[in-house]
Amino acid sequence: MPEGDVWSDVTIGIIAAKSVEGAAMRALMTGPRVARLESDPNEYRVGHLDSLEPGRPHRVVLVTLPEDNNRNAASTCTDMLRSFPRIRCVVMAGIAGGVPAPEDPPRHVRLGDVVVALEGIVDYGHLRQGPEGAEPRRPISGISMHLKRAAQHLEQGQMLGEALPWPGLLAPPGERPMAVFARPSDEADQLHRGRREIPHPDRALSGHPDGVPKVHFGAVGCADVLLKDAELRDQLAARHGIIAFEMEAAGVATGVANRGLSWFVVRGIVDYCDGWKNDRWHAYAALAAAGCLRAVLAQCPPFPVAWRMAPTGVRTLLPEWEMDRLHALLDQARGVDGRAVWPAATGGLIPLPVSPATLNELAVLLARQNARPDLVPPLLAFAEHVAARVPHRLAGELRAWTDLVAEQILHLDDRMRAYRQRLEESRGHELPAGTRAVPIRPCLLIQIERDDIDSERCEVRYWIQRRSDRWQPEPSNPGQTTFRQIERVLQGAIQHAETSWRDSADGEPVEIELLLPGDLLRQAVEWWNTELEAPAPTPLCLDYPVVVRSLDRMRAPYRHRIWNQRWRAMWQQPARHQVYRGREDPVKEELGPWNARLRERRDVTTVVLGSSPDHESGSHELESALNAGIPVILWDRRPGSPAPEIAELLTEATDGSPADLLASIRTLRVQAALLPEGPDTRERHPGRHLALLWDDPDRNVYEPGEQP
Known part of the structure; x- marks a missing residue:
């Protein structure tokens, strides 16, 4: 094997800050083995950790930092990624200080516990001062979704009372010298407030089992500062939602994310970030963190390895679960003639099988074939050609699968984008006249729904419409976040969409559409920011036309007929709005008659609400207009009736x-x-308060009656 490929199957890098963590x-x-590589000053240990699939463990490499700080962490991480180029995820496993919460027992962190950074890393050492106080300047994205899902499995088990396999993890086989990692007595876990020792809450209330750690899931704070101030600890924790503090993860995560890879952080708690620090818990907490990481990896399928074979192209080693996903999608492609797709996908270079074959049987055969001369794997080309022959929802899922495989497994995303563009150009055609009311344009549709249990959390999913000749939005996988972090999630979706649009040379505008349930439609989403790491974050409406849409109506097929009729009526020549205005005085004009006149007038296409939906009368008008199938709704977000200048502007705009x-x-x-901030400038401008619901029924991302 050529030099540099000796450890080419390593897919997970583990960084320890201290010797006790590495041990x-x-x-x-x-089976850890020493690995030393030319031009790399670090000494590595390469071995295995169990995965979800028996007989297919994770191949991991471990390195210990010469000194514990962000700079050394980032430098060592760079060396490791250069020496082990097929690493997919870098993990920081070690010790940290915890944030106790004796007044809130379920959130109380104790010594020896483990914190998993599912809510991300807060780089509180790099802040910007804003009107509401200091906020981190550089949000750190890129947490491993594979390990996050595995950790959530453990989190759910812990919530249901299922114990982690701590006895096996914290008491390894006797031939190892494990006495150094023994758990200190409970008397060594002292909690102080100032100079006074205070009791921990009862274990039954805090959920701490006897003699083993509790695992906490939240945000970890990071800076090049050894935090020894309980008051500052509590301030930072309250401000940023932090439950543990350490000194290396931000440097690693930023460097890893900049390379397009993922990271993960697991920390064992050794102190309370106050003036009572000592080393008594270091060894046990380091072992607890390592044991938790091993438990997380045991719930995660192994990362696949992509092997590049010059000069003939790429031989793919797709994991079984990805082939299973493809099989499930191809099973839905009824009516597609696989034998007609075969020569187009293979470029005529691979003979067609003699016996009849299903799409899935052909896919299995193609998975064993080397890449075509253009370096496109035949299996992915096959999936693309099938996608071009099926309804848009299934087509989007097939393309999402090829995107995932091309980008995360084979690192061929640029080549696959170019192949897809060539395929679309070769199959491009004009839709029959009158099929659509308005032209199709590239757009990003982002769906946000509040969590049913925790109102501060939400689910986000999005679809990217890449092309202009057919409606085929391609879905992403849904993700959970908090409303506090929503702008960062939107920024990632926009970056993904912009990457997919970068080859478009026609200069046509692209749009952002927010698919929102009724309780979120009143949000001023167009003023949410992107470019969050820049000195001046950018509102969405500066770069894109931004509209809101009714998610509830999109999912309700019994409302689609009249919605379609009103939308098409608006585009009959000459295209025009038929405007129906809200009530100027809801006390004198009741909702019932107003709603009856709206439904009786089937030519109405546009409603201007009489007041903001934040007011009860405006909220009732908005709901009535949506139920009546109105596709265009405008309102002034400020309290009361629309200001005179906005009423005049809306009249001009809808004329x-x-x-x-x-x-x-x-x-x-x-x-x-463009106006300077201030109560007498920007906040008084009508453009700051105008809301627009623009709901094209042809741009539907759900099949009739379908729920996500």
Whole structure:
């Protein structure tokens, strides 16, 4: 094997900041071997840790930092990724200080516990001062979704009372010298407030089993500062939602994310970040963190390895679960003739099987074939050609699968984008006249739904419409986040969409559509920011036309007929709005008659609400208009009836062609953004308060009656 490929199957890198952390991790690895590589100053240990699939363990490499700080962590991580180029995820496993919460027992962190950074890393050493106080300047994205899902499995088990396999993890085989990692007595876990020792809450209330750690899931704070101030600890924890503090993860995570790889952080708690620090818990907490990481990896399938074979191309080693996903999708592609797809996918270079074959049987045969001369794997080309022959929802799922495989497994995302563009150009065609009311444009549709249990959390999913000739939005996988972090999630979705649009040369505008349930429609989403790491974050409405849409109506097929009729009526020549205005005085004009006149007038296409939906009367009008199938709804978000200047602007905007409305609203928003901040400038400009619901029934991401 060529030099540099000796450890080419290593897919997980583990970084320990201290020797005790490295020793704990080594104790739990199977068959660790020393690895030294030319031009790399570090000494590595390469071994295995169990995965979800028996007989297919994770191949991991462990390195210990020369000194514990962000700079050394980032430098060592760079060396490791250069020496082990097929690493997919870098993990920080070691010790940290915890944030106790004796007044809130379920959140109380004790010595020897483990913290898993499912809510991310807060780099509180790099802040910017804003009107509401200091906030981290550089959000750190890139947590491993594979390990996050595995950790959530453990989190759910812990919530249901299922114990982690701590006895096996914290008491490894006797031939290892494990006495150094023994758990200190409970008397060594002292909690102080100032100079006074205070009691821990009862274990039954805090959920701490006797003699073993509790695992906490939340945010970890990081800076090049050894935190020994309980008051500052509590301030930072309250401000940023932090439950543990350490000194290396931010440097590693930032460097890893910049390379397009993922990271994960597991920490054992050794002190309370106050003036009572000592080393008594270091060894046990390091072993607890290593044991928790081993438990997480045991719930995670092994990362696949992509092998590049010059000069003939790529031989793919796709994991079984990815082939299973493809099989499930191909099973839905009824009516597609696989034998007709075969020569197009193979470029005529691979003979067609003699016996009849299903799509899945052909896919299995193609999975064994080397890449075509253009370096596109035949299996992915096959999936793309099937996607071009099926309904848009299934087509989007097939393309999402090829994107995932091309980007995360084979690292061929640029080549696959170019192949998809060539395929679309070769199959491009004009839709029959009158099929659509308005042209299709590339857009990003982002769906946000509040969590049913925790109102501060939400689920986000998005679809990317890449092309202009057919409606085929391609879905992403849904993800959970908090409303506090929503802008970061949107920023990632926009970056993904912009990457997919980068080859578009026609310069046509792209749009952002927010699919929202009724309780979120009133949010001023167009003023949410992107470019969060920049000195001046950018509102969405500066770069894109932004509209809101009714998610509830999209999912309700019994409302689609009248919704379609009103939308098409708006585009009949000459295209125009038929405007119905809200009530000027809800006390004198009751909702019932207003709603009856709206439903009786089937030519109405556009409603201007009489007041903001934040007010009860405006909320009732909005719901009535949606139920009546109105596709375009405008309102002033400020309390009371629309201000005179907004009423005049809305009259002008809706007097013209519907095609001009999006541009008119965006122009007003940009004008507002260009003004300096202040109560007498930007906040008074009408563009700051205009809301637009623009709901094209043809742009539906759900099949009739379908739920996600």
